[in-house]
Amino acid sequence: MTGPRRRRPLPPARRPRARSLAPLAAVTALCGGLLLGPGTPAYAADDHPAFTIRDARVTESSGLAASRLHPGVYWTHNDSDDGPYLYAIDGRSGRTLARITLSGIGSPRDVEAISLGPDGRLYVGDIGDNLDGTWPHVWIYALPEPKQLRDQTVRATQYTVQYEGGPRNAEALMVHPKTGRVYIASKRESGGNLYEGPAKLSATGTNVFRKVAPVDLWVTDGAFSPDGRTLALRGYFSGTYYDWNDGHPKAAGRLAVPLQRQGESLTWTTDGTTLMYGSEGSRSEVRPEEAPVQPSPSPGASKSAPGGGKGSGEGGQQQGDGADSGRSGAGQENGDKDGAGKDTGGTTGKTVLVVVLAAAVLYGLRRTRGKRAGK
Template sequence: MVVRTAANQPRQRLAWECGSPFVPSCLGAVVNRFCGIILAIALMGLAVPVAAAASMAPEATSAGATSAGATSVDVPRLDPADYRLDRRLLGRNIRESSGLARTTYRRPVLWTHNDSSDSARIFAVGRHGHTRSIIRLRGARNHDFEDIATGRRHSLWVGDIGNNQLTRPRIHVYRVREPRRLVSRPVPATRYAFAFEDGPRDAEALMVHPRTGRLYIVSKMQSGAAIYAAPARLRTGHVNVLRRVADAPPMVTSGKFNPNGNGYFLTNYDEVLGYAGFGAQPVTLGKPPLNLGESLEVTRRGTLLVGTEGARSPVFSMDKPRLVTDPGPDPEPTPTETPTETPTETPTETPTETPTTTP
């Protein structure tokens, strides 16, 4: 855009210039000099806003380039102040929360579980942090529960996928149906065995694609970490091979897909990362006000939830930024689960905690 000033306007003849019939010729030189001074002062006053605008131009250009270059999320790095306390996990039996999953029903409930220090059970936590019910997974064993994810058709998937010493040749994921009524009781669990195609890996992140129902597990490593896809058709009584589909950042502790299936989020101990699709450049969403980030969930409304371990551990929330780039290739077709064995039933256990009804 061209800024028009008096400096580049066509000069018009002034009525009182030398030679003008309205001014005596003897006064022409004096008037001319006086007019020149007035014109110079006017130009100096106009130059000030022009110079100010010019000094702002590089900043505006830089901001425009940053916006155009944002490949995954249309916001810059976010500060810890963008996170706010959502709730605390107040149940006295929740001491080492290692995963978070939203309910499959329309109610303000989160599901969580303890790490390897507990039995095979999951906790329904209400809006104010009180335990609403305790579900025991019949036929399951908590070798090292590390994550939980919401699936289709009211299913919950619990990942017994930890392998710190790399001594487990295979890991397990349990599928249960979320009860409509929040009553503490045992429920049958279907067990699926998995093995990584490139040997044993420690893992703490389990993701279920909301459109296809396909499972993904993220290895936890200082270098060489990756996202692995489960087979499209899961089978019980059989080892399902996990195949590498994308790289992952170091030391991932949890991950979840967007509710619409486009893009996903991963967290490690220090920050949350957003991806528009497999192979996309990550964008950091800042560090939550936690010592160590252990769990992650994305609500149906698109809010990020990040949690940690410990008694009365906090869960922080942050409005999720909109992913704006190509979501990448869609996962393979919807898996069809073909159970070939009946889950082993174990004796019913009585919950050790009486659920507190949320006001």
């Protein structure tokens, strides 16, 4: 009688070969290096997050300025008749860190803008005129940026302003970060203008602001880039940025203005990578958008003269620590001649090179696996 047949033992299972991810990692690193390029900062929204202004006293935030002395802090103020107050807001939590009371000035009428000058002073624009021509003059208040964030009273200097061509409504005041000259953009969609103040404001006389360029935009705020080479102007639903060359703006492109309840304010972050957009209303949100790439200066361009930034009158000589950060922000390596901020030629060439290299590496991996499978 034949016994049961014994089964042959199965051969041991082959362990799957570990596939190295090193080639893929190399391609990924190469892609990142070629597409970003040397010295190009990668934009990260986490660096400058959106935040909500939580102070119940701030219901009509109408201006915004990034602090140089206190990183991540933004100065704002209410519109109209709130009083002579500025608020220091934490850009992470939205909490108020200090309320500053301005002294040495009259009663504010319609405060619409705030900007930080190279002399370390905050310039506050009491320049609103909702009836577009009822006030024979408006005012600018200048005060040293407080070195300590606490509720306090700070003495300011008051400057009287008139416009070439007569009164008008305005909501945007910008101080150039290199020359210290003050600019105001009128609020008129058709027939608006950018006005330039004197090289040095006078606290005793009248400062006449003269037309330098037409601006066909319902401007609610504006700001210069930290290096002074780009001017951004926003409206409620749109905006324009300009290449700035010795006081002569040239339209370069459109801004990505977020949809907001009533978009009234704008500032650059101190590193030049981001534009922060603010709105009026209770618990209003401040939203970040990537800043336009700034044009590289021409090789033979002369540097702007540092005049006009000291101002005059009380507080005119006060210098804030780090008043001029000197950081040019994003875009210094992108030599886009038309100022639109798109280096399409260089990016296209780099992309093609990346695709070719990636294809070569993947082809090599397939051949290696094919040879191993045939063994």
